[in-house]
Amino acid sequence: MKSIYLAPMEGVTTHIYRRIFNKYYKGPGKFFTPFLSPNQTKSFQMKELEEIDNEKNAGMTTVPQLLCSNAEHFIWACKEITARGYKEVNFNLGCPSNTVVTKKKGSGFLFYPDELDAFFDAVFTGIEGLNVSISVKTRLGKHDPKEFVRILEIYNKYPLKELIVHPRIQKDFYKGEIRREWLDHAYENSKNPICINGDIYTREDVKNTEERYPDAEALMLGRGLIARPYLFDEGDVLKDRERFKAFNAELLDEYCKRMSGDFSILCKLKELWFYMLPPLNAGKEAEKRLKKTTKVSEYRCIVNEIIESVALDDR
Ligand SMILES: Cc1cc2nc3c(=O)[nH]c(=O)nc-3n(C[C@H](O)[C@H](O)[C@H](O)COP(=O)(O)O)c2cc1C
Numbered sequence: 001m002k003s004i005y006l007a008p009m010e011g012v013t014t015h016i017y018r019r020i021f022n023k024y025y026k027g028p029g030k031f032f033t034p035f036l037s038p039n040q041t042k043s044f045q046m047k048e049l050e051e052i053d054n055e056k057n058a059g060m061t062t063v064p065q066l067l068c069s070n071a072e073h074f075i076w077a078c079k080e081i082t083a084r085g086y087k088e089v090n091f092n093l094g095c096p097s098n099t100v101v102t103k104k105k106g107s108g109f110l111f112y113p114d115e116l117d118a119f120f121d122a123v124f125t126g127i128e129g130l131n132v133s134i135s136v137k138t139r140l141g142k143h144d145p146k147e148f149v150r151i152l153e154i155y156n157k158y159p160l161k162e163l164i165v166h167p168r169i170q171k172d173f174y175k176g177e178i179r180r181e182w183l184d185h186a187y188e189n190s191k192n193p194i195c196i197n198g199d200i201y202t203r204e205d206v207k208n209t210e211e212r213y214p215d216a217e218a219l220m221l222g223r224g225l226i227a228r229p230y231l232f233d234e235g236d237v238l239k240d241r242e243r244f245k246a247f248n249a250e251l252l253d254e255y256c257k258r259m260s261g262d263f264s265i266l267c268k269l270k271e272l273w274f275y276m277l278p279p280l281n282a283g284k285e286a287e288k289r290l291k292k293t294t295k296v297s298e299y300r301c302i303v304n305e306i307i308e309s310v311a312l313d314d315r
Contacts, residue, residue, distance in 0.1 A: 002210055004232070005164075007197060007222030008032035008065050008090075008137075012271060015056040016254045022060045024247040027225065027232035030218070031060055032137075035067035035092045035106075038077035054084055063135065065090040069104050069115075071122035078123075082132045088161055093138040096170045101142070107170035110151055111142040117154045124158055133161035137197070137220075142170045145182045152189055160192040164220055167198055174223075183213075193217040200224050203231065203315050227275040231315050240312045248303050252296070262296045269299065280310040 006013060006021065006028040013021075018031045033051040036044060050056060052064050064081050066089060068074045078089050093116075095106025102108065109116055123134065136155060141147025147169075155163055167183040168174070178198045187194055194216050196209055201224035209219055225231060229247060230240050252269060259265050273290055286306050293299045 001206070002216060003029045003218035004206075004225075005030040005032065005195065005218055005220040006225055007220045008034045008092075009222055009226065010034040011268075012226060015051050015053065016258065017251065017272075018060070018062065019056060020247060020250050020254065021225075021229060023250070024243050025229045025233065027229075028221075029061060030063060031057075032063045032065050032090055035065045035095065036077065037067050038073040039068075039070075040073065042073070042076050044077075044080065052081060052084055052086070062086070063088045063090045065092050065137070067092040067095060067100065067105050069109050069119065071119050071126060074119075074123055075126035078127050078130060078132055078134075082130050087131060088133050088135055090135045090137055090164075093136055094166050096139070096168075096173050101170055107139045107142055110139065110147060110170070113147075113150050113154055116151070117157070120154065120158050134158075135162040135164065135195075136160055137164040137166065139166050140169050140179060140182050145169055145179050148182055148185065152186060156189075156191040158192075162195050162217055163190050163192045164195040164197050165190075187213050187216065195220050197222070201227065223275055226272060227279050228315060229276075230312055241307055244312060245304060245307050248307070249300070252300060252303075256296060262294060265296055266294065266299055273303075277306075280306065280312075282306045282310050 004027050006018065011034070013031070013034060022031065036048040036051065038044070064086055066074055066077050068077070081089055092106055093109055097106065100106040100108060104112060127134070138151070141151060163186070165183060165186045167179045167186070183196065194213070195218040196213055196216050197220040200206055200209055200219055200221050205224070206219060230244055233240050251272070255265050255268050259268065270290070277287055277290070286302070289302050290306070293302055
């Protein structure tokens with residue numbers, strides 16, 4: 001099987017989540033931080049520093065991700081990151097959020113190919129001598145997937161560690177079918193190693209993607225792995241169940257230690273259950289109880305009951 005990466009998901013794949021995921025589940029060979037935003041202050045926020053803190057990322061391969069359209073700021077961040085021992089930095093050219101796109105960042109930067117090209121030129125010059133490789137996580141464009149023809153020509157000019165393609169345009173956000181023909185285009189024409197991302201949810205999806213793109217370097221899963229952290233477990237269902245319980249219990253304990261107030265803690269965890277519940281088919285009643293609960297103690301019981309009562313073998 002190809003290498004599997006856990007996709008960065010702002011608010012979801014925090015350093016807490018990644019560490020606990022890595023402790024219980026062995027699928028991903030690489031984890032990505034949600035994006036850090038270097039800017040003119042040339043300092044990371046506390047929250048960003050935690051994401052790249054060495055202790056919090058010990059025992060796993062983590063790739064810090066940057067969201068930025070200023071080469072000088074990007075180079076500054078690369079220096080900060082490599083000083084902490086990281087060997088790869090990922091560049092976010094996919095974020096579809098309007099607040100990001102209007103600042104010409106994320107997938108918004110894709111609409112300015114000449115500037116993008118100049119940015120890469122400056123960055124690759126600026127990081128010469130630094131022991132770091134740059135990977136890119138990209139969409140196909142902003143308004144039209146045809147934009148990707150030119151965008152890919154630009155990527156092909158630079159020695160990227162990897163090109164991670166999410167085959168949608170900004171306007172698609174995360175909805176609708178992925179644009180398969182454009183993923184094929186990227187696969188056939190990229191001079192850099194390709195990693196495939198988007199709508200891989202089951203083992204069948206993994207198998208089909210591997211068969212269609214045999215030379216791809218890796219597959220990156222986001223929502224699919226959040227929904228089924230046990231996706232790649234080979235153990236029996238009973239062991240899986242205990243592990244899934246322990247995984248959820250540790251997430252709860254860690255978020256309780258680091259956040260205050262049942263409301264905010266449960267918001268964080270309910271976001272995970274937004275993904276985890278559907279494949280479990282736990283029933284409407286359980287779903288309602290989980291949604292409604294406002295107390296951590298009650299949440300703990302509901303989660304254990306759900307995990308006791310469902311089958312985990314639907315992958
Ligand atoms: C809530 C949420 C937050 C995300 N945050 C990031 C992010 O910080 N950086 C990034 O490159 N992609 C981000 N993404 C995109 C995912 O990394 C991934 O590309 C997307 O979910 C498609 O893959 P999937 O179908 O496997 O989920 C986010 C997606 C979601 C749904």
